[in-house]
Amino acid sequence: MTLKSVTGSNGAGLYATEPSVTEAELTFDNLTLFEALKSAGQKHGLNELILEDSLGEKQSYKRLLMGARLLGKRFSNVTGKGQAVAVLLPNSNAVVATFFGLQSAGLIPAMLNYTAGPTIVVSACKTVKAEWVISSRTFITKADLQPIVEALEKAGLKFIWLEDIRKSVNWYEKLITAIFYKNPIAHTNPDEPALILFTSGSEGLPKAVVLSHKNILINCAQVTQTIRFDSSDKLFNVLPVFHSFGMTGGMVLPLVSGVKLYLYPSPLHFKIIPQAVAKSKPTILFGTDTFLTGYSRTAKDEQFASLRMVVAGAEAVKEETRQIWKKRFDTIVLEGFGMTEAAPVVAVNAIRANKAGSVGRLLPGIEHRLVAVDGIKKGGRLWLKGPNIMLGYMKYDAPGILQKPENGWHDSGDIVEIDEEGFVFIKGRAKRFAKIAGEMVSLSGIESIINSIWTDHDHAVVKIPDKRRGEKIILLTTNFTGTKDEIIKAIKKRGFPEIMVPNKLLAIDTIPLLGTGKVDYTSAQKMAQAEE
Structure with a gap:
């Protein structure tokens, strides 16, 4: 991959990635998701066991395709092709x-974040104009999600319960499924919508992101151009599939690549997950820094012995996390970077091209430009264009209407710096900068410093309005004994200005998190403002 200098329409100095492979090489031969699954089964063996979950149930490609065909037919009986189904x-x-099953029927799964609460879930369904919700009574009971069900029903949505389908399957359905399981129910074009995910909402109301078959499969191919997987690998995925990393990287990619997949229902079982990993013996683990830190605190050294690598995303990986996993578990942590709008992976470190502190190089086929930001001396605001960039947004104030990226370019909202070797360094979200007396201060940068000195605690740095200097910085921390003097010393030692020192420390029992493991900055900011 090479970099070439170009000039943007605003006259600012930009850089664009020159794709090292053509789009045709990244499209899985122009397949839909259902076709890609079938193709993988035919390549690796239809009777090959490819999928396992925490209940101990194992499935082959053939059984998975048969289940998809049967469910797809049932789903197609209640709603028309091209409709969003929650x-x-x-x-x-x-x-x-x-x-x-939804892919087979030409329907669009809209993956709901069940940790977000009734209001957000109902909002998500209204945004995409979904009329039906597919769920499981067993899951609803175990996860205590009855308030969400009641809110959805009150909003007029109808439920399809998987238990009811299982009980009512007849011999004729089984026969037709056995004959035609390789054929989808409906014909679908790879450029059509295939999936709706929702932005994390870590800084506001989530938006619906519409991705095509091609977006997702190209992103899978882009990742495998950088990180090599094969049929000898087994992936242990704890990241929920309502999250883009958990969906593309943690479910679709392994299944269409012949990589065995183990799905675990919750990333928050810090004591149980190391035991499950030891038992299932995966070679690859996907996670976030928060989750990896939690697992390392409870795991025995030998429980992660089967792993050859960990791929981490969704938040910055602390250097301490890398060192712990290397020294204790002899496993490399490869940090990546992505966003739901990019299906989601944008950059990732490789085993032989890995630079600590960076999120790796941009993936093949992605163009980018950096737009200058007032107060930021190095780097700029990252814009992206490529075959993995979403079809568009749907928003709550315009439900069901696809709002496409202008000229194919997506504003990531991230401030980044790219070095001479093409490695990307995230300086923070544009929204995660505070403007203090005219200077731009990275809240993520402050968090990184504090994480390095108070390693056994969790932290969140937020900004709130300040009449005198524009904005001020508040540190929320689980460290009840930490002092501002320790922070001042650490900041000075690293050569940073004292303007990065938080104005106030607020000790709390728990840092608020989203279901994806990211810090819930909206809640954290409200907590900080409540203390003023």
Whole structure:
């Protein structure tokens, strides 16, 4: 991959990635998701066991395709091709069969974040004009999600319960499924919508992101151009499939690549997950820094012995996390970077091209430009264009209407710096900068410093309005004994200006998190403002 200098329409100095492979080489031969699953089964063996969940149920490609065909027919009986159908399920074999069943029927799964609460979930369904929700009564009971069900029903949505389908399947359905399981129910074009995910909402109301078959499969191919997987690998995925990283990287990519997949329902089982990894013996683990830190605190050294690498995203990976996993578990942590709008992976470190502190190089086929930001001396605001960039947004104030990226370019909202070797360094979200007396200060940068000195605690840095200097910085931390003097010393030691020192420290029991493991900055900011 090379970099070439170009000039943008605003006259600012920009850089664009020169794709090292053509789009045709990244499209899985122009397949839909259902066709890609079938193709993988034919290549690696239809009777090959490819999928397992925490209930111990194992499925082959053939059984998965048969389940998808049967469910797809049932789903097509209640709504028409091209409609969004909400999915309220955890990481399990059932969610995989449901997902590919919807693909078979030409329907668009809208993956609901069941940790977000009734208001957000109802808003998501209204945004995409969904009329049906697919779920499981067992899951609803175990996860105590009855308030969400009641809110959805009150909003007029109807439920398809998987238990009811299982009980009512007859011999004729089974026969037709056995004969035609390789054929989808409806014909679909790879450029058509295939999936709706929702932005994390870490800084506001989530938006619906519409992705095509091509977006997702190209992103899978882009990743495999950088990180090599093969049929000898097994991926352990704890990231929920309502999250873009958990969906593309943690479910679709392994299944269409012949990589065995183990789905675990919750990333928050810090004591149980190391045991499950030891038992299932995966070679690859996907996670976030928050989750990896939690697992390392409870795991025995030998429980992660089967892993050859960990791929981490969704938040910055601390240097301490890398060192712990290297020294204790002899496993390299490869940090990547992405966003739901990019299906989601944009950059990732490779085993032989890995630079600590960076998120790796941009993936093949992605163009980018950096737009200058007032107060930021190095780097700029990252804009992206490529075959993995979303079809567009749907928003709550314009439900069901696709709002496409202008000229194919997406504003990531991230401030980044790219070095001479092409490695990308995230300086922070544009919204995660505070403007203090005219200077731009990275809140993520402050968090990184504090994480390095108070390693056994969790932290969130937010900004709130300040009449005198524009904005001020508040640190929320679980460290009840930490002092501002320690922070001042650490900042000076690293050569940073004292303007980065938080104005106030607020000790709390728990830092608010989203279901994806990211810090819930909206809630954190409200907590900080409540203390003023």
